[in-house]
Every structure is written in C-alpha cells, then in structure tokens.
Amino acid sequence: MKKIALLPLLFTAIIYAQSNDQKMLADIYKFSLTKSTCYSWLDDLSNKVGSRLSGSVGAEKGVIYTKQQLETLGLDKVYLQEVMVPKWVRGEKETAYILDDKLKINIPICALGGSVATAKSGVTAEVVEVKSLKELETLGEATLKGKIIFYNRPFEPENIDAFKSYGKCVDQRYYGAKEASKYGAVGTIVRSMNFRLDDFPHTGAQSYGDLPKEKHIPTAAISTNAAELLSKKLKENSKLKFYMKLSCQTFDDVLSHNVIGEIKGSEHPEKIMTVGGHLDSWDLADGSHDDGAGVVQSMAVVECFKKLNYKPKNTIRVVLFMNEENGGRGGKKYEDVSRRNDENHIFALESDAGGFSPRGFSFDCDEANFQKVNSWKYLFEPYFIHNFVEGGTGSDIEPLTSNKIVKAGLKPDSQRYFDYHHAANDTFDAVNKRELELGAATMASLLYLFDQYGID
Amino acid sequence: MKKIALLPLLFTAIIYAQSNDQKMLADIYKFSLTKSTCYSWLDDLSNKVGSRLSGSVGAEKGVIYTKQQLETLGLDKVYLQEVMVPKWVRGEKETAYILDDKLKINIPICALGGSVATAKSGVTAEVVEVKSLKELETLGEATLKGKIIFYNRPFEPENIDAFKSYGKCVDQRYYGAKEASKYGAVGTIVRSMNFRLDDFPHTGAQSYGDLPKEKHIPTAAISTNAAELLSKKLKENSKLKFYMKLSCQTFDDVLSHNVIGEIKGSEHPEKIMTVGGHLDSWDLADGSHDDGAGVVQSMAVVECFKKLNYKPKNTIRVVLFMNEENGGRGGKKYEDVSRRNDENHIFALESDAGGFSPRGFSFDCDEANFQKVNSWKYLFEPYFIHNFVEGGTGSDIEPLTSNKIVKAGLKPDSQRYFDYHHAANDTFDAVNKRELELGAATMASLLYLFDQYGID
Numbered sequence: 021m022k023k024i025a026l027l028p029l030l031f032t033a034i035i036y037a038q039s040n041d042q043k044m045l046a047d048i049y050k051f052s053l054t055k056s057t058c059y060s061w062l063d064d065l066s067n068k069v070g071s072r073l074s075g076s077v078g079a080e081k082g083v084i085y086t087k088q089q090l091e092t093l094g095l096d097k098v099y100l101q102e103v104m105v106p107k108w109v110r111g112e113k114e115t116a117y118i119l120d121d122k123l124k125i126n127i128p129i130c131a132l133g134g135s136v137a138t139a140k141s142g143v144t145a146e147v148v149e150v151k152s153l154k155e156l157e158t159l160g161e162a163t164l165k166g167k168i169i170f171y172n173r174p175f176e177p178e179n180i181d182a183f184k185s186y187g188k189c190v191d192q193r194y195y196g197a198k199e200a201s202k203y204g205a206v207g208t209i210v211r212s213m214n215f216r217l218d219d220f221p222h223t224g225a226q227s228y229g230d231l232p233k234e235k236h237i238p239t240a241a242i243s244t245n246a247a248e249l250l251s252k253k254l255k256e257n258s259k260l261k262f263y264m265k266l267s268c269q270t271f272d273d274v275l276s277h278n279v280i281g282e283i284k285g286s287e288h289p290e291k292i293m294t295v296g297g298h299l300d301s302w303d304l305a306d307g308s309h310d311d312g313a314g315v316v317q318s319m320a321v322v323e324c325f326k327k328l329n330y331k332p333k334n335t336i337r338v339v340l341f342m343n344e345e346n347g348g349r350g351g352k353k354y355e356d357v358s359r360r361n362d363e364n365h366i367f368a369l370e371s372d373a374g375g376f377s378p379r380g381f382s383f384d385c386d387e388a389n390f391q392k393v394n395s396w397k398y399l400f401e402p403y404f405i406h407n408f409v410e411g412g413t414g415s416d417i418e419p420l421t422s423n424k425i426v427k428a429g430l431k432p433d434s435q436r437y438f439d440y441h442h443a444a445n446d447t448f449d450a451v452n453k454r455e456l457e458l459g460a461a462t463m464a465s466l467l468y469l470f471d472q473y474g475i476d
Numbered sequence: 477m478k479k480i481a482l483l484p485l486l487f488t489a490i491i492y493a494q495s496n497d498q499k500m501l502a503d504i505y506k507f508s509l510t511k512s513t514c515y516s517w518l519d520d521l522s523n524k525v526g527s528r529l530s531g532s533v534g535a536e537k538g539v540i541y542t543k544q545q546l547e548t549l550g551l552d553k554v555y556l557q558e559v560m561v562p563k564w565v566r567g568e569k570e571t572a573y574i575l576d577d578k579l580k581i582n583i584p585i586c587a588l589g590g591s592v593a594t595a596k597s598g599v600t601a602e603v604v605e606v607k608s609l610k611e612l613e614t615l616g617e618a619t620l621k622g623k624i625i626f627y628n629r630p631f632e633p634e635n636i637d638a639f640k641s642y643g644k645c646v647d648q649r650y651y652g653a654k655e656a657s658k659y660g661a662v663g664t665i666v667r668s669m670n671f672r673l674d675d676f677p678h679t680g681a682q683s684y685g686d687l688p689k690e691k692h693i694p695t696a697a698i699s700t701n702a703a704e705l706l707s708k709k710l711k712e713n714s715k716l717k718f719y720m721k722l723s724c725q726t727f728d729d730v731l732s733h734n735v736i737g738e739i740k741g742s743e744h745p746e747k748i749m750t751v752g753g754h755l756d757s758w759d760l761a762d763g764s765h766d767d768g769a770g771v772v773q774s775m776a777v778v779e780c781f782k783k784l785n786y787k788p789k790n791t792i793r794v795v796l797f798m799n800e801e802n803g804g805r806g807g808k809k810y811e812d813v814s815r816r817n818d819e820n821h822i823f824a825l826e827s828d829a830g831g832f833s834p835r836g837f838s839f840d841c842d843e844a845n846f847q848k849v850n851s852w853k854y855l856f857e858p859y860f861i862h863n864f865v866e867g868g869t870g871s872d873i874e875p876l877t878s879n880k881i882v883k884a885g886l887k888p889d890s891q892r893y894f895d896y897h898h899a900a901n902d903t904f905d906a907v908n909k910r911e912l913e914l915g916a917a918t919m920a921s922l923l924y925l926f927d928q929y930g931i932d
Contacts, residue, residue: 053633177509177910180859215910377833377889379860403636404835406862433833433889435910454633454671454891 041399041472044330045465049403051324052461058320059453061089062375065316066306066448073303074343075107075274082299083277086340090281090319093326097284100277103353105343107274108134110303111267114240116209119144119261120253127250128243129209130221130304131266132193133346134228136236142265143168143207143238149254153191153199165204168262170254171196172247175215175438182434183373183412186213186441190224197239198229207264208239211247213438219243220443223302225346238266278350279340283322287333291474292358294337294368295321295467298344298416305446309437312448313375313456315340317430320460321467332471334366341416344372351416359422367470369428369463370414374440375456376432380407381466384427388476393426396469405462407431426475430463497928500786501855501921507780508917514776515909517545518831521772522762522904529759530799531563531730538755539733542771542796546737549779553740556733559809561799563730564590566759567723570696572665575600575717576709583706584699585665586677586760587722588649589802590684594694598721599624599663605710609647609655621660624718626710627652628703631671631894638890639829639868642669642897646680653695654685663720664695667703669894675699676899679758681802694722734806735796739778743789747930748814750793750824751777751923754800754872761902765893768904769831769912771796773886776916777923788927790822797872800828807872815878823926825884825919826870830896831912832888836863837922840883844932849882852925861918863887882931886919 052058064085065072072082083100090098116129148164150156151173156164171192175185196208212222221241228236242250253260279299285291297314301307318338325332341350358365369381380400383390393408400406413429420427432455440446508514520541521528528535539556546554572585604620606612607629612620627648631641652664668678677697684692698706709716735755741747753770757763774794781788797806814821825837836856839846849864856862869885876883888911896902 049636050634178506180505180914182910377891404863407860435833435914436908439908452892452895454638458636458891 041469044468045399047328048324048464048468049461051328052320052457052464053454055327056320056457056460057323058316058460059456061316061319062308062312062451062456063448065312066308070306071303072299072301072307074105074276074300074346076303079276079300079342083279086279086299086315086319090279090338093281093323095281095283095322097282099280101280101353101357103276103278103342103349104273105276105349106347107271108346109269109271111137111269114264114266116240116242116262116264118250118253119263120257125249127246128219128221129240129264130223131268132223132226132239132241134226134270135197135239135266135268137268138207138238138264138266142263144261144263145206146259147250147254147262149251153195156199156203161203164200167205168207168209169196169200169205170250171208171210172251174211175213177215182215182438185215186438189213193224193241194226197226197237198231201231201235201237205237207237209262209264210241212241212244213441214244216439217244217248219245220445222442223304224442238264240264240266276342278342278354281322281338283325283332283336285333285335286331289335290364291334292337292363292365293334293467293470294339294365294417295463296339296341296416297371298350299340300343300345302345302442304442304444306448307446308448308451309374309440309446310442311344311372313451313459314371317371317456317460317463321464324460324464330468334471336467336471344416348415351419355419358420364423365420365425366475367426368417368420369430369467370417371430371459371463372414372416373430373434374432374437375451375459376436377455378405378430378432378459378462380405380409380431382409382412382429382431384411384413389426392473392476400465403458403462424475426470428466430459432459497855497925500924503784504780504920504924505859505917507784508776508913508920509910511783512776512913512916513779514772514916515912517772517775518764518768518907518912519904521768522764526762527759528755528757528763530561530732530756530802532759535732535756535798539735542735542755542775546735546775546794549737549782551737551739551778553738555736557736557809557813559732559734559798559805560729561732561805562803563727564802565725565727567593567725570720570722572698572718572720574706574709575719576713581705583702584675584677585696585720586679587724588679588682588695588697589758590682590726591653591695591722591724592692593724594663594720594722598719599694600717600719601662602715603706603710603718605707609651612655612659617659620656623661624663624665625652625656625661626706627664627666628707630667631669633671638671638894641671642894645669649680649697650682653682653693654687657687657691657693661693663693665718665720666697668697668700669897670700672895673700673704675701676901678898679760680898694720696720696722732798734798734810737778737794739781739788739792741789741791742787745791746820747790748793748819748821749790749923749927750795750821750873751919752795752797752872753827754806755796756799756801758801758898760898760900762904763902764904764907765830765896765902766898767800767828769907769915770827773827773912773916773919777920780916780920786924790927792923792927800872804871808875811875814876820879821876821881822931823882824873824876825886825923826873827886827915827919828870829886829890830888830893831907831915832892833911834861834886834888834915834918836861836865836887838865838868838885838887840867840869845882848929848932856921859914859918880931882926884922886915888915
C-alpha cells in the first residue's frame with residue numbers, strides 16, 4: 021500500500037523538477053540574450069586590450085581587465101593564480117617571396133609560435149613540397165638537405181566537423197620543423213590550417229621536441245592561396261627558390277596569471293565545478309573567437325547565476341587560463357595547485373571552439389554520466405542544442421584527472437572557425453552577438469543541471 | 477510458417493534500404509563538399525550578375541546566366557516561364573537628416589519597395605514615434621496629421637529563432653505607410669528589421685493596400701543606430717523635424733521569367749518534385765544570402781543527382797522563381813500554369829532563409845507525412861541536421877495547394893540572417909562556402925528520400 025501511495029508523489033516530484041529545470045533554462049537563455057554583458061566584455065577585450073600572447077603586455081592587460089570585471093559581479097572570491105609562461109616575440113613583420121628565375125612573388129607569411137629567427141639576411145633555398153611527415157623518410161637526406169620543406173596537405177573538405185580536418189592536418193604545423201631538421205632542411209613552411217582559399221597566414225604552436233638548439237630551424241605558415249601558388253610554380257620549375265626572413269625571439273619565462281572567480285557552494289562548498297576559457301591569444305589579432313569568446317562566455321555564466329539570484333549547491337569557479345596557445349602552462353598550473361590542495365573537482369567545462377552558434381557539447385566521462393547528460397537533451401531542444409558526443413573537451417581542463425570528474429567542451433558550429441583561427445582576421449567584427457550569447461546560455465544551462473543533479 | 481519465414485527477409489530488406497540510404501546521403505554530402513559548383517555559381521551571380529530586383533537589367537541577366545548554367549548539367553529540359561512583374565526603381569540615392577534646432581544630423585535611409593517619391597524638395601515634418609500600428613488609433617488624426625510617423629518597435633532579442641522576432645516586427649514595415657496615411661501622416665520611417673545596432677538601412681516590401689493613389693505617402697527604413705539616435709533626440713526635443721528625400725518610381729509591369737530545369741522521373745514522370753529559391757533580390761546589394769544561396773543550392777541539387785548518376789523515380793524540377801521580394805508573381809504564375817496543366821506536384825522544397833549552416837526543415841504537410849519525415853531523422857544525424865518542425869516553408873511554393881503535397885523549407889541557422897537581410901551588406905563575402913554546400917547537400921538528401929519513398 022505504501023509503495024502505491026508513493027508513486028503519484030514521485031511522479032509529481034519528477035514533473036515538478038522538470039518544469040523547474042525548464043523554467044530555469046528559459047530564464048538563463050532570456051537573461052543571456054537580453055542582459056548579458058558578454059558581448060560588451062568581448063568588445064573591450066578585443067578592442068581595448070587587444071592581442072594577448074603569453075608574456076606580452078596585452079596578456080597582462082587582459083589579466084587586469086578580466087579580474088576587474090569579475091570583481092564587479094559580487095562573487096565570493098576573485099583572485100590571480102601565478103603561472104610562469106614562455107615569452108616568444110614575433111619581432112619585425114616577416115617577409116617572404118618566391119624567386120622563380122628573375123620573377124619575385126611576395127608571399128603572405130607568419131612565423132609559427134616558438135620558431136627561431138632566420139639569419140638577418142633571411143634564408144633562401146630550393147623547396148621540396150611534401151604532403152606528410154612520413155614522406156620525409158622516403159625522400160631522405162639526399163633530397164632534403166639544405167632545402168626548405170613545404171608541407172602542403174590541405175584540409176579534407178568532406179568532414180562535417182571542421183575540427184576533424186584540423187586534427188588530420190595539424191601534425192604538419194606542430195612537428196614539421198622538428199622532423200625536417202633531422203634530414204638537414206634549413207627551414208619549413210606549412211600551408212595554413214584553413215579550408216578557405218584566402219590570403220591570411222595562420223600561426224600556431226610548433227615544437228622542436230628534444231632537438232638540440234643548433235638543430236632548431238625557422239618555420240612559418242603561408243596563406244592557402246600562397247600554398248596553391250607555390251605548388252603550381254613548383255610544378256613548372258622545381259628549381260625555384262623561396263626566401264623568408266623571420267625575426268622572432270624567445271626570452272626567459274615570465275610571470276603571468278590565471279584569473280579566477282568563485283561562487284561558494286551552498287550545500288557542497290568542497291565540490292568544485294569549473295567553467296573557463298583561455299585568456300591568452302595569438303599575437304596576429306585580438307583573438308575574439310580564440311578564445312576571447314570562451315573567456316567572456318565563462319564570465320557570463322557566473323554573471324547570469326548572480327543576476328538570476330541562483331545559489332549553486334556546489335562551488336562554481338570561473339577560470340580564465342593563461343597560455344593555452346603556446347604551452348598550456350595555465351591549465352597545468354591550475355591542476356597542480358588543485359591537486360596539492362586536495363580539491364574535489366566534480367565538473368569542468370571549457371569553451372574554446374569559437375563564439376559561433378552553439379550546437380552541443382563533447383564529454384569526457386564514464387557511460388553513466390554520459391547517459392545522464394543525454395537524459396537532459398529534451399531540456400535543450402527548444403534552444404536547438406542537440407549534439408552531445410563523447411571525447412575531446414578542452415586542453416586547459418585536460419590535466420584535471422585526479423578525482424572522478426565529468427569534463428565537457430562547448431561545441432559551436434564549426435564551419436567558419438578555421439576562417440579566423442590564429443589569423444589576423446580573428447577580430448571582434450567576426451563574432452555575432454547572439455551566437456556568442458547563446459553559447460554562454462548553453463554553458464550556464466549545463467552547469468546548472470550538473471549543479472542540481474551532481475555526477476554519478 | 478510462411479509468415480515466419482518472411483520475417484528475416486523483411487528485416488534484411490529494411491536494413492538493406494537503410495544502408496543504401498545512408499550510403500546515398502554520404503555520397504551526396506561528400507559530393508557537395510568537394511565537387512559542387514554552387515559556391516562558384518554564387519560568386520558569378522553575386523559578383524558578375526549583381527543585384528536582381530524584378531524588372532531590372534540585373535534580374536534579366538540572372539535569368540540568362542542561370543538558364544545557361546542549368547543547360548550545362550545535362551537535364552532533360554531547361555526552359556523559361558513568362559511572368560509579368562512589377563518594376564519599381566529606387567532612383568537617386570535617398571537622403572535624410574534630423575533637424576534639431578540648428579543641428580543637422582545625416583541619417584542612413586532607404587526607401588521601402590513600392591514607395592512613392594517625396595516631392596523633389598523632399599518632405600520635412602515633425603516626428604511621432606510609435607511602437608505599433610495599434611498606437612496610431614490611440615493617438616488619432618489630431619496628433620498624427622502632417623507628421624512623419626516613426627515605427628520603432630525593435631526585434632525581440634529573447635527569441636531563439638530570429639524569424640520569430642522578424643514576424644513580430646515586420647507589420648510596421650509592411651503596413652506602416654498604409655495605416656499612417658489614414659490619419660493624414662505625410663510619410664513614415666521604420667526601424668530596420670535587424671537585431672544588430674549598425675548603420676545599414678534594410679529595405680523590403682510594403683503595401684498601400686487598397687488606398688487610393690493620392691493617399692500613398694513616402695515610406696523608408698532607417699538603420700537601427702539611426703533609430704536609436706532619433707528616439708533619443710525626440711525625448712530631448714519632441715518638436716525636432718525629420719527631412720527625407722526619396723526619388724523612387726513605379727513603372728508599368730514588365731515581362732520577366734521563372735527559370736526551370738527538369739530531370740524526368742524514371743518511374744513516375746507525372747509526379748513532380750520541385751526544388752527552388754528565388755532569383756530576384758533587392759537592389760541594395762547582390763542578395764547573396766537572399767536568395768542567391770537558395771538559387772545555387774537548388775541548382776546544386778540537380779547537379780548532384782546528375783553527377784552521382786542518380787536517376788530519380790519522380791520528375792525533379794528546379795525552379796528559380798522571379799519576384800518573390802515585391803510581388804510573389806513567379807510563385808503564383810508557376811502554380812497557375814501547373815494547375816492549368818493538371819500537374820501532380822507531390823513535393824516542393826524551398827531554400828529562402830540564407831546560406832548559413834543548415835539545421836533542419838520546416839514542413840507543411842499532414843501528420844502522417846510529418847511522422848514519415850521524422851523516421852528519417854537518424855539518417856541526418858551524422859550531418860548535424862536535427863530540427864524538423866511544422867509550419868512555414870517558403871512563399872514561392874505556398875501557392876501550390878491543388879494536389880496533396882508535402883512542402884518543406886530549409887532551416888539554416890537563423891542568428892546572422894537579419895544582419896544582412898535586404899541591406900547593402902548582403903554580399904558574397906558574407907557567405908561561407910561550406911555552410912552553403914552543406915545546405916545544398918541537406919536539400920538533396922531530403923529530396924532523395926521523398927523520391928525513394930514517396931508521400932503518404
């Protein structure tokens with residue numbers, strides 16, 4: 021009898037919770053589309069602070085600006101976390117050209133992050149075009165020595181998720197110099213990581229790995245149009261030469277900061293839920309999509325909770341990570357401090373895929389929690405959020421592994437991301453206000469649900 | 477016994493059909509992202525043909541260009557369908573300013589389609605700001621006579637679907653002049669149909685309804701920034717004046733054309749499936765999103781079928797409608813001819829919501845067919861197509877009602893549409909190649925499925 025009598029109560033409770041959740045998500049989306057400060061923060065971060073490469077003045081201005089803004093939100097705590105970061109400086113604008121007999125064709129080029137400079141007079145050499153790192157092996161030192169290696173495997177256009185195409189190409193950028201150097205190459209250039217044929221060279225991280233310093237060779241990206249042109253010219257004249265001059269320099273590590281704000285949990289203050297993006301950007305633009313968007317969306321999540329007067333059960337921590345682009349030191353430092361303090365992170369969410377229309381999330385968690393997330397899908401349907409997948413969340417939260425934790429990454433529409441990624445056109449005007457705000461709302465909604473129902 | 481023996485066969489057949497469909501969709505998406513001509517067609521249509529307002533030289537160039545291109549595809553039939561269209565000409569670029577005592581502030585303005593001109597010396601009057609047509613009633617002739625009525629109800633930002641906000645505002649543009657004229661107003665201006673605060677005035681259709689000609693008053697749109705400014709200035713000085721000069725003119729109707737191409741059905745040639753967009757655009761830009769995108773996507777559907785050597789069971793007809801923007805004559809004419817020829821249209825699909833990332837379709841059909849469509853959802857999941865809704869497809873296919881028919885409209889992501897809609901920035905560079913191609917693939921996939929399984 022007792023069991024039967026409880027059943028209607030149980031149903032009532034479930035329906036009540038559902039409609040509460042529906043109402044909360046409606047409030048979150050409405051707030052985000054009508055009152056969120058995120059777009060105005062992004063305007064400041066992009067147009068007043070500007071580019072924020074780790075170790076630069078811009079990065080430090082970004083730290084000060086976002087800390088100040090978080091301090092206006094009435095959080096329980098706002099503080100900086102010290103982190104030593106690499107300091108690499110591009111120097112004078114790069115120059116490059118194709119020397120085809122007497123013809124000189126200027127080429128849009130930019131050094132890759134961490135590259136060494138060329139000699140002051142630049143480097144000039146014949147070019148060997150390859151489509152993969154593996155091809156170097158086949159060609160061998162006899163062919164490659166003294167040459168500039170040109171990595172020209174394009175993005176596969178047939179992938180629906182643009183990040184898949186990136187994932188299948190980026191080894192050329194990241195390991196290109198390291199591998200080519202082993203065969204005596206004097207420099208490498210890589211086709212920009214971009215679907216589109218345009219004139220923007222896209223920078224990005226590269227690594228010499230454990231090569232000794234004297235083996236470090238200059239490495240740069242050229243625009244996709246330039247890559248097409250160079251490839252065509254090489255077919256006509258395999259003996260043409262390529263000239264480039266890079267003036268970049270690496271200095272000693274410098275002190276920088278993660279910026280952290282906190283709302284203390286009302287029921288489980290010891291359980292921590294992190295939401296973040298990375299504050300540093302590349303130096304060619306103000307990094308509005310990468311990752312200004314993620315920064316202001318994360319700030320907007322806590323703003324939304326405060327303004328809606330939502331008191332989270334768990335501690336919500338917004339973390340603006342430093343140095344995602346060329347070192348990942350902020351993410352590592354955050355995990356390191358957290359582990360040493362024996363903190364219990366139960367959930368972490370990162371936004372680092374651009375301020376485009378949100379489509380869903382990727383999750384790094386066990387099956388039970390993934391099922392739980394999927395049971396919330398109906399709540400997201402009115403907001404056109406549909407794409408919940410497993411695997412690959414965000415590199416700043418990747419180190420958080422000491423406790424049982426659910427990690428998530430916001431998945432915006434990916435089609436336009438690489439039009440701007442790490443290039444001079446990743447600027448404020450490339451971000452649509454509503455798309456940015458919808459992303460923030462989607463993040464706040466997921467955080468709210470995990471706060472309400474915990475992890476399994 | 478027989479029944480039991482058939483069961484495994486039935487399952488095999490279903491699974492076979494499923495995997496065939498999955499393969500076909502994979503082929504369609506791959507073709508569209510790697511080999512479709514649609515982006516290059518759009519480049520030509522936008523940058524070589526240019527703007528295509530009904531009755532203009534551009535519109536006729538668009539007719540010739542798209543017919544020529546369809547003729548290269550090896551269709552069974554390509555032809556023009558005559559349609560008489562209105563010819564309205566903007567004339568000299570409009571000017572407008574606020575006259576606030578001695579201060580003169582220039583205002584970005586554009587006449588609405590079909591508006592009459594002002595006197596050559598322009599019109600100057602005090603301004604009454606309203607937020608709705610209904611407000612005119614309350615204010616009455618005493619307040620409105622001799623004034624310029626300023627409709628300033630903004631887009632509601634809280635709607636997730638941008639078209640909902642448009643639907644709730646556009647009466648101000650469409651009926652504003654007609655209603656204000658009844659109270660003796662001398663002109664109307666409307667806040668542009670746009671979320672964003674910017675400097676683009678957005679034109680669009682308006683109607684004087686059955687008002688006698690002498691009651692037609694000049695009507696124009698001002699940019700959202702200008703609307704904010706004017707509203708602010710009016711609060712400071714309700715006696716300020718607004719000046720505008722419009723030089724537009726309406727001529728007699730002229731002959732134009734729908735452009736039609738056909739693949740004859742291999743099994744049911746008498747059953748017709750239409751896919752289309754509208755060839756005309758507004759005159760302020762080349763209409764790359766509205767509706768160059770829909771035009772080239774529709775052409776891409778038949779290109780894809782031909783190149784994949786898919787032989788449709790039913791007749792597939794690509795229709796590029798003329799005069800959607802200011803008359804809808806192409807759609808009406810197409811239906812009229814079709815009805816008179818006793819044609820049997822079973823399916824019609826329109827793309828007229830921009831070349832953005834496709835999210836799904838709207839459907840105008842009975843419940844059985846909507847359920848059928850929903851049973852195909854799993855096929856679309858790998859392509860992130862998830863949003864199948866009922867109601868509101870496309871205005872060119874709206875007249876098709878004589879037979880039992882399923883109608884559908886492509887639903888791309890709507891957030892950025894009104895940044896460009898009917899404004900000078902609706903240009904080729906605002907369209908992303910992959911987003912456009914994904915739309916074409918999504919349309920071809922739906923058409924393929926209806927071709928395979930018919931309608932209920």
